[in-house]
Amino acid sequence: MVREYFRGLSRFSNILLLNMDFKNHLEFERKHLLLSLQRGEIFTGFVFILSFLNFYLDFILHQDPSVDIIYLRNLFTMHVIIFLLSIVYLVAYSLLKKNLPNSCAAKALLLSEISLIVLFASALSLNSQRFTGNINAYIMIVLAAALVIPIYPKWVLSIYAVNHMLFLIGLSYLCTDNSVVVKQFNATTTILIAAVLFLLLYRYNVTNFLNEEMLKEDRQTFIKLFEINPFPLLICRFDDGKIQYANNRAVLFYGLPEEPSDDLNYTHFYKNVQDFNSIRKKLEADRKVTDYLVEQKTLLGQTKYTVVNCELIDYFGEKSILSGVADISEIKRIENKLNLHASTDPLTGVLNRRAGMDLLQMRFEGVQCGKTGFSLCFFDIDNLKTVNDTFGHLEGDAMIIDVCKVIMQELHQDDVIFRYGGDEFVILFENSCEREVRETCARIAQQFEALNQSKQKPYWIDASFGVFSYKPEMNLSLERIIEIADKDMYYNKAKKQGL
Incomplete structure (x- = not known):
């Protein structure tokens, strides 16, 4: 029977979290110990200030000859003790704040103050019972004391229980009329309300703390997953x-x-x-x-x-x-490098035929979609076969490179040159009309003339150009556009050779 009682009491304690053995309970104790010390200091300061009003009350009552002298002496004595104790506790709180946190000393200080609070509440009410017949001081103080300390539930409830039993005994001794039962009932109800209020606040604090700890753990787990990624x-x-x-x-x-x-x-x-x-x-x-x-x-x-x-x-x-x-x-760099190699003519560094024709096709399709036209230049290097046969293919390659260098110096940033095949090249002029393209070709011819005059090479460097400007209203295929520019190039080549 006794064993079952203690088992039930243990289960009840666990439900109400009275054992304070939940996870991270030491952190909960540290956190709410600091809070309790702050509240305790404020409560003690209030008692210290109230003591001066108590002394004023003692002075007023002392002037009234109808007041019981024993009541006055007891009241004054308790007021003096409360005043002195408030000073002691204020000093103790001040010292603890400088050496935070000494949990044992703080716990002893808080629990001793709670014990003295409810003890003096009982004593003041029992003394009032002699003169006024009321126990209001006890009822008010025990309710207020429930809000001071939000931890140590077993200690606080035990203090309340022991003090209340002593109060009931004292009340039975001092109150001899039929009102004693009503007063005992009211006092007991007040104690129960204070206990329930304390437990509600305590359980709320614990639940809130456990939820915060759970959030911290979730956050820490989240961060760990983040960091190991x-x-x-x-x-x-x-x-x-x-x-x-x-x-x-x-x-x-x-x-x-x-x-x-x-x-x-x-x-x-x-x-x-x-x-x-x-x-x-x-x-x-x-x-x-x-x-x-x-x-x-x-x-x-x-x-x-x-x-x-x-x-x-x-x-x-x-x-x-x-x-x-x-x-x-790095992958993009390698991809760009591969694309560059795949789209560049290895000898001259200009675009190869596949890449150049892709760009030309895109530009041609753009015209069909409403964009402006473009100009195309088809050029062929003169006398390349003669240079290859006379000086060798290495010198022929050097000639191709020199021609491309001269031409690229005269092109705009938006213009595109690509090797069409062998000694044939195509230039796509993005924003130039036919007249501007022919002027560019004339400047290129002048550059060739200057290079030949310098006699850096034992052969003559030159190229023949054919130009065609395509406009959106023309109904021509891309192949036909290239063909027209190619024919213009052969016409200019034959004209240059006097054929």
Whole structure:
């Protein structure tokens, strides 16, 4: 029977968390010990100030001859003791604040003060019972004391229980009329209310603490997962891009400072802010973006090609973007290098036929879609076969290179030259009319003349040009355009040779 009673009591204690053996209970004790010390100091300061009013009350009552002398002596004595104790406790609180936290001393100080508070509440009410017949002091003080200490439930409840039993005994001894039962009932009800109020506040504090600890653990787990991830990861606020968290790899990747400024946001890492806006729109529609190829930049000014994967998440109550990036700058560099090799003529460094024809086809299709026309120049190197036969193919290659160098010096940035085959080349003039193209060809011929006059080579360097300007209203195929320019080139070559 006794064993079952203690088992039930243990289960009851566990339900109400009275044992204070939950996870991280020492941290809970430390946190609320500091809070209790603050409350205790405030409560003691209030008692100290109230003591002066008590002494004034003693003085007034002493002037009244009808007041019981024993009541007055007891009241004055207790007021003096309360005043002196308030000074002692204020000094003790001051010393503890300088040497925080000594948990044993703080616990003893708080529990002793609670014991004295309810003890003097009982004594003051029992003394009032002699003269006024009320126990209001006891009822008010025990309710107020329940709010001072939010920890040590078993100690506090035990103090309440022991003191209340002594109070009931004292009340039975001093109150001999029928009202004793009513007063005992009222006092007991007050104690129960105070106990329930204390337990509610205590349990709320514990539950709130455990929830905070759980959030801390979730955050720590989240951070651990973040840090062990091999890719740079960022969390930024959805609305304004404000960076909320970055793992170490992201800090190194973007060159982030140890303490990012408040005005730093995720848009600063995009070379083109429109890319970030596009990602946000996709996230709003699908909640995730995968394998988005984009150019990003670091705070150190570096540009990197990245593959971005993003997802909308709830980051501790805020709508946020979880972003992971993979650096493909080296892959892009190799790809560009391969593309360059695949699209470049190895001898001259200009585009090869495949790459050049692709660009020419795109420009031709652009005209069909409403763009302006373009001009095409087809040129052929004169006397290349003679140079090859006389001086060898190496010198013939050098001649081709020299011709391309001279021509490229006269071209604009938007103009494109590519090797059509052998000694034949094509120039696409993006924004030049036929007259301007022929003027450019004339300047190139002058450059050839100057080079030949310098007699740097034992042979004559020259090229023949054919020009055609294509306009949107012309109903011609691309092959026909090249053919027309080619015929114009042969016409100019024959004219130059006097045929």
